[in-house]
Amino acid sequence: MPMKISLALGERRPLSRQTAWGCLTSNIALPGSGSLMAGRKSGYPQAFLGLGGMVLTVIFGVRALLWMLANWSRTRDPATDQFAVMGEMWSVLRWAFLGMAIFGLGWLWALASSYAIVRSAKNDPSAPPKLPNP
Numbered sequence: 308m309p310m311k312i313s314l315a316l317g318e319r320r321p322l323s324r325q326t327a328w329g330c331l332t333s334n335i336a337l338p339g340s341g342s343l344m345a346g347r348k349s350g351y352p353q354a355f356l357g358l359g360g361m362v363l364t365v366i367f368g369v370r371a372l373l374w375m376l377a378n379w380s381r382t383r384d385p386a387t388d389q390f391a392v393m394g395e396m397w398s399v400l401r402w403a404f405l406g407m408a409i410f411g412l413g414w415l416w417a418l419a420s421s422y423a424i425v426r427s428a429k430n431d432p433s434a435p436p437k438l439p440n441p
Contacts, residue, residue: 319346327428331421338410338417345424353417360410367402374399 322330322345334341339354378395381387 316343316346316348316350322424322428324425324428327425330424334417334421335414338413341424342417342420345420347420347424349416349420353413353420356409356413357417360406360408360413363406364403364410365406367399367406371396371399371403 327345330341330345332341333344334353337354338357339350339352342350342353344350374396375382378392382392382396
């Protein structure tokens with residue numbers, strides 16, 4: 308029987324500290340996933356920014372790599388106008404940098420949400436006590 312996948316939010320309930328830390332690590336790996344696990348609607352735009360930025364970075368990064376391979380001899384030739392080459396390179400790379408910036412925005416937003424999730428988690432009495440800092 309095929310597994311059913313749902314994008315519906317779960318109920319928003321108080322999380323244990325262990326679950327909150329799991330949400331934090333999920334948000335670090337893929338922005339928005341931990342927020343969605345915690346039942347927060349902000350996970351949808353975080354995931355959109357994270358995945359969208361990743362897709363833009365990969366598509367335009369491959370395009371930039373292909374441009375670099377096609378123009379390798381031109382970029383290494385000392386007789387070539389390097390400012391013109393850098394201008395062309397910027398026109399190819401800027402979209403990949405935009406993708407990185409969009410991903411970074413989603414990642415930072417997810418990190419801020421993770422901080423709020425961990426702070427709002429209830430202390431689990433069965434968890435081992437925290438060790439004092441030396």
